[in-house]
Structure formats: C-alpha cells, structure tokens
Amino acid sequence: MDESVSVTPPLPPIPVKRVLFIEDEHFISELYMHTLSKAGYNVKVVFDGLEGFNEAKTNAYDIILLDLMIPSMLGIDLLKRLRAEVPDLRAKILITTNLEQTKEHRKEIEDQADGYVIKAEITPRQMVDFLSHLA
Amino acid sequence: MLAGWWIGSSLLQANVTLLLLILSVLAAIVALLFARMATNYVLEPVRMLWQAILHVSPEHADAPAPNLQTAKVGHELINSLVLQVYQLASNSGKPADKAQIDNVAVAIASSLPLPVFVMDRNQVIMYVNDTAAKYVGVPTNELMGKNLYSTLDLAFSTTDTFDSWLADAKAKTLTSSRVWEHVRLKLPSRQEMLQFDMAAYYNKENPANVETIMVLFDHTKRYGEADDENGMLELAVHELRTPITLLRGYIEVLDDELKGKLDPQMASFMQKMQVSAAQLSTFISNILNVARVEANQLVLQLHEDTWDSIVRTTVHDLGLRAMVHNKTIEYTPAANLPTVAVDRVSVYEVLSNLLDNAIKYSPDGQKILVHTSLTNDGLVETTIQDFGAGIPANVLPHLFEKYARNYHNQKQVSGTGLGLYLSKAIVSAHGGNIWVRSKEDEGTTIGFTLQPYSMLAAELKNSDNKDIVRGAYGWIKNHSLYRK
Numbered sequence: 206m207d208e209s210v211s212v213t214p215p216l217p218p219i220p221v222k223r224v225l226f227i228e229d230e231h232f233i234s235e236l237y238m239h240t241l242s243k244a245g246y247n248v249k250v251v252f253d254g255l256e257g258f259n260e261a262k263t264n265a266y267d268i269i270l271l272d273l274m275i276p277s278m279l280g281i282d283l284l285k286r287l288r289a290e291v292p293d294l295r296a297k298i299l300i301t302t303n304l305e306q307t308k309e310h311r312k313e314i315e316d317q318a319d320g321y322v323i324k325a326e327i328t329p330r331q332m333v334d335f336l337s338h339l340a
Numbered sequence: 341m342l343a344g345w346w347i348g349s350s351l352l353q354a355n356v357t358l359l360l361l362i363l364s365v366l367a368a369i370v371a372l373l374f375a376r377m378a379t380n381y382v383l384e385p386v387r388m389l390w391q392a393i394l395h396v397s398p399e400h401a402d403a404p405a406p407n408l409q410t411a412k413v414g415h416e417l418i419n420s421l422v423l424q425v426y427q428l429a430s431n432s433g434k435p436a437d438k439a440q441i442d443n444v445a446v447a448i449a450s451s452l453p454l455p456v457f458v459m460d461r462n463q464v465i466m467y468v469n470d471t472a473a474k475y476v477g478v479p480t481n482e483l484m485g486k487n488l489y490s491t492l493d494l495a496f497s498t499t500d501t502f503d504s505w506l507a508d509a510k511a512k513t514l515t516s517s518r519v520w521e522h523v524r525l526k527l528p529s530r531q532e533m534l535q536f537d538m539a540a541y542y543n544k545e546n547p548a549n550v551e552t553i554m555v556l557f558d559h560t561k562r563y564g565e566a567d568d569e570n571g572m573l574e575l576a577v578h579e580l581r582t583p584i585t586l587l588r589g590y591i592e593v594l595d596d597e598l599k600g601k602l603d604p605q606m607a608s609f610m611q612k613m614q615v616s617a618a619q620l621s622t623f624i625s626n627i628l629n630v631a632r633v634e635a636n637q638l639v640l641q642l643h644e645d646t647w648d649s650i651v652r653t654t655v656h657d658l659g660l661r662a663m664v665h666n667k668t669i670e671y672t673p674a675a676n677l678p679t680v681a682v683d684r685v686s687v688y689e690v691l692s693n694l695l696d697n698a699i700k701y702s703p704d705g706q707k708i709l710v711h712t713s714l715t716n717d718g719l720v721e722t723t724i725q726d727f728g729a730g731i732p733a734n735v736l737p738h739l740f741e742k743y744a745r746n747y748h749n750q751k752q753v754s755g756t757g758l759g760l761y762l763s764k765a766i767v768s769a770h771g772g773n774i775w776v777r778s779k780e781d782e783g784t785t786i787g788f789t790l791q792p793y794s795m796l797a798a799e800l801k802n803s804d805n806k807d808i809v810r811g812a813y814g815w816i817k818n819h820s821l822y823r824k
Contacts, residue, residue, distance in 0.1 A: 230582060236589040274578075303581035305574045305628060325581035325621050328592045 222267040224248045224336075227257035227283070228301070229275045233324065237270070240329035246336070254278030261287055266296045268336060271318070273302040281310075284317050297339050301332075455556040460549050463488045463506070475556065477529035488554075494538075495524040502540060506552060509542040516542045522563055523556075535563035577628045584624065588617045608664070615661045622692060626758050629689070630742065633765045640683035640769050644793040647680045647712060647720055648673050654691040655710060662699050662708065669695065671710040678792035680720050686766045687790070693759035694724045694786050701728035701784065715789060719772065723787040730780040739776055740764040763788070771796070 224246045228234040234250045241248045246268075251257045255277035261269055273280035280300065287294060299320040315321055320339060327335065408419055446467070449456050455472035459465055465483050473480040476492065483491060494502060502520065509516035518540055525534040537557040544551065591613050602610060632638035655671045662669050698708040709725040731739065742761040767774045771791045778784035 232586050233582070233589070236586065236593065239593060240589075303585060304578050323581070323625075324585040325588070326625065329589050330592055330596075 221245060221247050224268045225260055225266040226250045226270045227275060228272045237329055240333060244333040254283050258283045262291055264291060264295060269296045269298045270301045271298055273304050281314060288317050457554040458550055459488055459552040461551040476527055492525055496520060497522050514544045535560045573631050577624055580624050584621050591617055612664050615664050626762055630758050630762050640686050642681040642683055644679050645682050645684055647677055650687060654688055658695040665699055666704045667699055667702050667706055669708045674712045674714060677712060677714060677720055680790045681793045681796040690763040690766050693763050698724050698726040702726040703728060719789040720792060721787055721789045723785050725785040727783040730782055731778040731784055
C-alpha cells in the first residue's frame with residue numbers, strides 16, 4: 206500500500222490534485238486511498254468529523270470527499286459550518302455515503318455540495334472517473 | 341236470662357255496623373278530597389304544557405297562554421318544556437331564515453373535532469373549520485379563497501383519487517359521496533407526513549354555491565407505524581451497503597493488480613465475483629426503491645440528457661454480466677434522437693433491470709438486442725429483445741405487478757419480480773409507457789418510451805426550480821402534472 210502511494214504519476218497535464226477524504230470506515234478509506242493515489246491524487250484521510258472540519262478549513266484541498274455518518278460532527282453539520290465559515294472554499298465537495306436520505310434532506314445536502322454518490326453503487330475506479338469530470 | 345243476653349247482643353251488633361258504615365263514608369270523602377288535591381298538583385305541568393300547545397296552535401288561537409308562575413311542581417321543567425314548544429312553533433310557523441340556518445351550519449362545523457373543507461364548483465376553498473386550519477398548520481384566512489389542488493397536495497394509494505371522483509361526479513351525477521382510506525398529505529408547514537382517511541360529498545345543485553364538502557379522519561400515528569418499518573429498511577440497507585462497497589472495491593483492486601497474472605479459469609472466477617457483487621448492489625437498491633415507491637418517497641429529478649450516452653454506459657456495465665453468462669449485448673442506436681428529460685440514476689436502474697432479465701432468460705450463446713428509435717408521437721423508445729424461453733401467457737398480464745413472479749409461477753420464471761414493478765413506476769414517473777411482447781420458446785421484447793426534453797421544457801420554464809421533480813409513486817398524486 207505504501208508503495209502504491211509513493212508511485213509518481215507520469216507527468217499529469219495539471220498539477221496533482223489534493224483530496225481530503227473524511228471517512229470513518231477504515232477499510233473504505235484504505236481502498237479509496239489506494240485507487241486514488243494510483244490515479245495520481247494526493248490523498249489525506251481523516252476519520253473524524255471535527256478533525257475533518259479543521260483540516261478542510263485550511264483551504265488546502267481541491268476535492269473533499271465527505272461521508273455523512275462520521276463521529277464528532279456529522280457530515281451535514283460539517284458541510285454547513287464549512288460553507289458558513291469558509292465562503293471562498295476552493296475545494297469541490299462530494300458527498301460519499303451509503304445512507305439514504307429523505308428527499309428534503311437530500312435536497313438540503315445537494316444544494317450545498319457539488320456531488321452526491323452512494324458508495325455501494327460505484328467502484329473506486331468509477332470514482333476516479335467521476336472525479337476527473339468534477340470541474 | 342238467656343233471652344235477655346241475646347236481645348242485648350243484637351242491639352250492640354246493629355250499632356257497630358252503623359258505625360262502620362259511617363266511617364266508610366267519611367273515608368271515601370277524605371280520599372276523594374285528597375285525590376283531587378293530588379291531581380291538581382301532579383297533573384298541573386301536563387295541563388300547562390297542553391295549554392301551551394293549544395295557545396300556539398292556529399286552530400285554537402283564542403286559547404290563553406299558561407301562567408307558568410302558578411306551577412307548584414316541577415317549575416323549571418315546565419318552563420323549559422313550554423319554551424321549547426314556543427321555539428318549535430316559531431320555526432315551523434314561518435319559512436326558516438337563511439342567515440340563521442347558515443349560522444347554525446357554521447356553528448356545527450366549527451364545533452366538529454374533524455377537519456372540514458368546503459369547496460365551490462371551481463374547487464376553491466369557501467370554508468374551513470378551525471380544526472382543519474390547525475390540522476394542516478395554515479391559518480384559516482390563508483386557506484380560504486385558494487384552490488384545493490394548489491393548497492393540499494393529496495396523494496392516494498390507488499388511481500381512484502379525489503380528483504378523478506369529482507370529475508366523474510360532475511360529468512354524471514347530481515350528488516355523490518365517496519370514502520378513501522389512507523390518503524397522504526405533506527405540507528411545508530408540518531414536519532411529519534399527515535395520513536388520514538377521507539370522506540367527500542358532492543352536490544351539483546346546491547344553491548349556496550357549495551359543491552363539495554370534504555372531511556378528514558386523522559390516522560397519522562397508525563399509518564406512520566408502517567412508515568417506521570421503511571425507516572428500519574433504510575437502516576438495514578445502509579448496513580448492507582458498507583460490506584458491498586468493500587467487496588466491490590477489493591475485487592476491483594485485485595482485478596487491477598492481478599491482471600495478466602491469472603490463468604483463464606481464475607480470471608473468469610474474478611469476473612464472476614465482480615458481476616455477483618454488482619448484482620447484489622442492484623438488488624439492494626431495488627428493494628429500497630420499491631419500498632420508497634410504496635411509501636411515496638421516491639423522488640426523481642429530471643434533467644436534459646443524451647439518451648445514447650446513458651444506454652451506452654448501461655450496456656457497457658452489463659456487458660461483463662452478459663459475458664460471464666456467455667451472452668452478448670448488441671446495441672443499435674437511432675441516429676439524431678432528441679435529448680430526453682430523465683433522472684439519470686433511475687433510468688439507469690430501468691435499463692439495468694431489463695438487461696439483467698434478458699441475460700437471465702436468454703439461452704447460452706444468444707444475443708440480446710437493444711434498439712432505440714423515435715416513435716410517431718415523437719417519443720424516444722428503447723427496446724430490449726431476447727431470444728429466450730419467453731414469458732408464459734398467464735404471467736404476462738401481471739408482469740409489472742409487484743411479486744408477479746410468485747410461488748405459482750416460480751418454476752416457470754425465476755427472480756423476485758421487483759425489477760419490472762420498479763421499472764414501470766420509474767418509467768411512468770418520467771411520463772413514459774412500458775410494454776412487453778412475448779411468445780413462449782421465441783423470446784421476449786420489452787420496450788419503454790421517454791419524453792424528449794422539448795416536451796417538458798415548458799414545464800421547466802414555468803417552474804421555480806431548475807429541475808423537473810417527479811415522484812415515482814405507487815401513490816397517485818391528486819392532480820397529476822401531466823393533466824392538461
């Protein structure tokens with residue numbers, strides 16, 4: 206795994222994108238870390254909502270993958286606070302969850318995020334493809 | 341001496357008899373006097389009541405009113421009874437005052453502990469009682485004068501909606517009444533979904549312009565318990581999805597890492613694992629979405645999209661599944677199809693379910709053909725054709741029903757039957773139709789239509805939202821957006 210993280214991508218046409226992955230399920234984060242790193246992304250994983258919020262506030266990331274059911278601070282609360290406290294956030298926020306929402310909650314989330322995926326319905330490879338289209 | 345005693349005894353007996361006779365006469369006189377006095381006291385109220393009736397009777401106009409002050413027994417009762425006689429006489433003796441009747445009607449409706457809505461012939465709300473305003477959480481003055489359909493977004497469990505009943509009643513009858521069980525109403529002002537039974541009465545000739553009266557019987561708690569079961573299902577689905585995410589992910593990583601290093605059989609096992617994990621994921625989504633359809637909670641957001649790209653993606657994704665079952669999918673797109681208005685995730689599920697069925701029911705080595713075309717009505721039609729065993733004639737009429745494939749025909753057709761039920765709900769919510777043509781031993785063709793985006797563009801233009809939002813309802817909305 207460490208080897209795959211250190212793989213240098215063959216001169217990407219754009220600078221390496223930094224991804225913050227806020228996910229408390231260790232196997233899932235390991236899986237995505239592996240595939241995204243192989244695809245050339247620089248990935249940092251945090252397992253906790255509050256830690257994720259503090260990390261996201263640094264505005265040092267291009268993409269934030271945010272799970273909703275995370276400890277310390279729920280994903281939806283993290284999203285709201287981030288939008289309120291960092292209005293010029295440059296990262297695209299993609300909700301990655303397996304939790305179904307009511308239509309009202311989903312609308313509320315989608316209004317503040319840039320994408321919403323059900324993890325069980327895509328594979329890591331499809332996620333890489335998805336991120337490449339996330340402007 | 342003996343004779344003297346006898347004479348003396350006879351005289352005494354005569355006196356006693358006389359005395360008894362006198363006493364009996366006196367007792368009779370006293371009893372008569374007492375009875376007369378008692379009659380005066382006890383029957384006086386009845387007499388007064390009778391006198392009151394005579395007094396108000398047109399045939400006995402000269403009869404005086406009873407003097408209620410003289411009543412010695414049951415003074416309050418007789419006062420009340422006589423007043424009621426006068427009240428009845430005043431009501432029956434002259435035509436009823438309309439305003440008075442209206443006031444009585446409003447007083448009755450206001451005191452009812454049930455929500456009452458009264459509509460005119462344009463379904464504009466003329467009156468709601470306080471209970472109704474409280475129930476829907478909207479002040480009375482904000483409800484009055486509004487159209488019922490724009491105010492209450494009622495959803496019914498069958499196509500027999502309030503709207504369709506009223507249209508039918510208006511066309512065919514003078515009066516009609518109807519009761520619906522389990523109606524749903526979601527209002528922005530209330531957190532929870534209101535669920536109730538509902539009764540309505542229609543009267544075409546009502547001079548007061550009141551055409552329809554609607555009464556609700558709240559059962560939010562009882563019906564809500566069934567919704568909680570759906571909540572449990574969503575939690576169960578969440579728990580199932582995590583291991584599936586991992587299973588699919590790790591298989592994919594292994595596939596990447598071991599590419600070219602596995603012998604053909606191991607490579608084939610790897611592909612079958614991939615396909616099975618994806619199939620499990622589809623199945624879980626189907627279960628959840630069917631539950632949502634049933635609970636009126638599957639909402640679609642239609643966007644403009646290129647149909648060809650969606651079909652290509654699905655054919656590609658299902659291609660591996662077909663391949664491991666030694667079948668192939670051939671896609672022939674129509675040229676120059678217009679863009680469609682679709683919820684991409686949902687129509688992917690429709691295509692995926694239909695292709696999955698075709699893969700299941702095709703014999704080894706057979707092709708599955710996917711075609712797209714433009715119908716004469718300007719709709720985009722997609723067909724999926726297999727050359728399998730076909731569907732038995734007794735199953736065909738029920739094919740799109742939930743659990744159409746039950747234990748009666750399980751031997752003939754395997755599977756849960758949820759996929760087609762869900763596909764129909766999703767296609768219908770897109771404004772399209774789904775159909776099947778099948779012959780045993782020759783194969784099956786299932787087709788469905790979708791509306792081109794241009795057909796719905798006007799709706800989008802008139803909407804406040806950027807999307808066209810649709811419900812994939814087993815629940816039928818009261819006033820369909822499709823209705824012109």
